[in-house]
Amino acid sequence: MLQYRRAAPSAFAAVVRAVLVLLSGALAFTLGAMGVVAIRMARKVVRPAARENDTRIVAFDTQAQTIGLSRTADTELPGRYGLFTTGSEDYIKLGSVLSQSDTEVRRKLLTHVGPDARIWRDAAFSGWYFSRPEELHLPFTPELIGSALGPCPAWLFPAGESTTWVVQVHGRGAARAECLRAVPVFHAAGITSLVVSYRNDGEAPHSRSGTYSLGATEWRDVDAAVGFARRHGAQRIVVMGWSMGGAIALQLALNSAHRDLIVGVILDSPVVDWRVVLDYQAAQVGLPAPVTKLAIAALGAEWGTVLTGASAPIPFRRLDIVSRAAELRQPVLILHSDQDGFVPSDASHALQAARPDLVELEVFTEARHTKLWNYDQERWSRRILAWLRERGLTDEQ
Structure with missing residues (x-):
């Protein structure tokens, strides 16, 4: 009877197996490294950070x-x-x-x-230019706005007996002083300005996690400020938001218990859809698209909160105002530069296209993020004043 021997593995098969092992290891390492980078990106998005020298x-x-x-x-x-x-x-x-x-x-x-x-x-x-309210040489008082987390500092710049107020909301990593540039414009229009703070911005109280929710919870502190304005005689309120303050202002316009008082929204370099912003910023620093997608997934999922330290997932769909454009009820003026360099103007253009009946977009070129006033103060001020006048919101002397 013939007997067969099992053939010894060929050298070629051994090489193939070795290559597969190496590739598997390399893939695991790559995926692990991508995960680490994605979580670092996600943490950076929600955690307040010190100002960076640039x-x-x-x-x-x-x-x-x-x-x-x-x-x-x-x-x-x-x-x-x-x-x-x-x-x-x-x-x-x-x-x-x-x-x-x-x-x-x-x-x-x-x-x-x-x-x-x-x-x-x-x-x-x-782009702040003014760093303290005293520099405006306008009468003001420091105020404390009671919120669910505690008192939030604010500055109140009265404009006579005005019953039209503007509530100004600063951006991510900034403070109230960012908004001071706009106060003289509103004061000249006879509009009282309330410049507010919100949770985790370094001036207002901290939440338990101490992290941003990118507008999803911060709007509640600003809503408390709108209530303060109402109790102090405001009958019409314009909300103005800068950068992330734009995302907060839009959430306020959609969700506020005082929506009946809000007659308009003004946005400077606003975040209208966070996913567009994060995609852009990640690409600017050379992060691969899969890393960005993983970071956004972590930010938006319950499992990601353990890794980022956030108190809750970021509700990106709720913060996407382009997809929610049909819900807008107040007129909106957006001022945005196509060369913003930090928050791309794509979503601002998309929102205007989605609601041309309500949304007006003043497009700048060359000016950088939240520095439109700095670049062309006359045009910036003139456009806001014209928009206010068209809606009968001014009380100019």
Whole structure:
């Protein structure tokens, strides 16, 4: 009888198995690394962070009162801006561009800096311009707005006996001072301004998790401010939101218990759909699309809260106002730059296209994120005033 031997594995088969093992290991490593990066991205989205330095001071001329800055897409633009610094000055106002090279922009100083000043080179470029309410030279009072989490600080700028108020909401990682640029515009229109804070912004109380919900819960603190305005005589309320404050303002317009008082919404560089923003920002830093999708999935899922520290999943569908455009009832004015550089204007365009009967879009070019006032103050102010007048919301003297 013939006997058969089992053939020994060929060298080729051994090589194939080795390659498969290596590929499996590489795939597992890649997926693991992608997961780590995605969770880091998700955490960064919801966790308040300190201001990041994005500008380098390369020269000071205290005699001529000029400053040299590293050239960036922000520092090279015309207009008036601010600069957060460290040392003997913590905030400096910047004027017009005097000259520029491939690497440096020289600007006029609008804050006097003395010859003995000691300022570190790393700084943060800002569109706030005004850093304190006193700089507006308008009467104001500090207020505390009672919210479910505790008292939220606010500034109240009365405009005579006005019964039309504007409630202003700052953006992510910012503070009330971001909104000060708009106060004189509303004051000139006879509109009282209430500039508010909200949970986890560094001024208002912290929530238990201490994380942002990207507008999904913050609007409740602003709703408390609308209630405050109502109790103090407001009969018509305009809500203005900057950046993430735009997302908060839109949630307020859709959900507020005081919707009957809200007669309009003004948005500067707003977040209208967070998924569009996160896709854009991830692409700007070179993250692969699968990483971004995983990060968004983690942010929007219950399992992701364990990894991000958020108190609840982010309701991205509820925060997508383009898909909810049919629910809008108040007229909306959007001011957005197509060269925003941080929050793309795509969703603003889409919202205007979805509700042309209610939404007006003033498109800027070149201006950067929340720096439209800085870039062209006259146009920015004129457009807002015209919109207010068209709706009979001004009480100009």
